[in-house]
Amino acid sequence: xQIENDIExxxxxxxxLLGGLCMKFVSPGRRGVPDRIILIDGKTFFVELKRPGGxxxxxxxxxxxxxxxxxxxxxxxxxxxxxxxxxxxxxx
Numbered sequence: 001x002q003i004e005n006d007i008e009x010x011x012x013x014x015x016x017l018l019g020g021l022c023m024k025f026v027s028p029g030r031r032g033v034p035d036r037i038i039l040i041d042g043k044t045f046f047v048e049l050k051r052p053g054g055x056x057x058x059x060x061x062x063x064x065x066x067x068x069x070x071x072x073x074x075x076x077x078x079x080x081x082x083x084x085x086x087x088x089x090x091x092x
Contacts, residue, residue: 002079004051008035011047011083015040018091022047032059034067034074040090047086050078 015022020040027033038045046067048060056064056076064074077083 002052004049004054007051007077007080007083008049010080011036011049011077011086014083014087015090018087020090030063032057032061032063034060034063038090043090045086045090046072046074048074048076050076052078054078 012022015038018040020038022036022038025034025037025046034046034048036047036049038047048056048064050056064076067074075086075089077086
């Protein structure tokens with residue numbers, strides 16, 4: 001079974017192989033912000049990582065909604081397969 005850390009490390013490695021940055025995203029004093037910010041080819045992606053079957057906490061869901069009200073997507077990745085789907089989106 002995949003754990004969140006395995007999925008996170010997989011995503012980091014794959015983004016770096018594409019020449020991008022997959023940086024830990026923290027915002028002091030703000031709970032629920034996405035785990036990672038991906039910067040690649042002039043594009044920015046915010047990613048919340050979960051273990052398989054994991055769900056967003058209330059504060060994470062609220063923050064995701066705030067991002068989306070600003071027109072910014074937050075991608076939830078809970079498996080390596082979903083990471084691969086995101087990587088396909090990134091490369092478009």
